Amino acid sequence: MSLSVDVFVLDEHGGRRLAESPADGSDLAGFESWRTEVWGSPAVSSLGARYFPTLATGDLVVAPDEVPDFLAECDLIRANLHAIAPADGVRKPHQWYVAQISARLSNVRDAALRAQRIGGGVIVW
Numbered sequence: 287m288s289l290s291v292d293v294f295v296l297d298e299h300g301g302r303r304l305a306e307s308p309a310d311g312s313d314l315a316g317f318e319s320w321r322t323e324v325w326g327s328p329a330v331s332s333l334g335a336r337y338f339p340t341l342a343t344g345d346l347v348v349a350p351d352e353v354p355d356f357l358a359e360c361d362l363i364r365a366n367l368h369a370i371a372p373a374d375g376v377r378k379p380h381q382w383y384v385a386q387i388s389a390r391l392s393n394v395r396d397a398a399l400r401a402q403r404i405g406g407g408v409i410v411w
Contacts, residue, residue, distance in 0.1 A: 289315040295406040345411040360395040
């Protein structure tokens with residue numbers, strides 16, 4: 287199972303309505319196991335991140351007014367990819383994790399930029 291990232295807009299009753307994803311984009315945000323192994327890991331929390339670590343216990347919802355702070359956190363994660371990526375393991379080498387996390391982070395950041403343009407929020411689930 288995989289994590290997905292989507293953009294939402296709030297309707298007149300405060301409910302979330304998913305915005306259409308661009309045809310050339312990707313909604314992949316990582317493997318389900320990344321909730322705790324990557325995004326919600328102690329390495330991410332130790333950076334002072336406050337959004338991504340919530341994935342360890344549930345879905346991540348970024349309200350429209352929080353998107354600028356979330357984009358800053360995406361930049362913080364990107365600057366620390368080598369520290370966040372798991373070490374060489376039995377399954378994959380460290381560099382594979384760095385590349386995969388970078389690609390999924392790009393998808394999340396792209397969604398946040400789309401959300402910012404339309405006054406929407408972001409959900410990773």
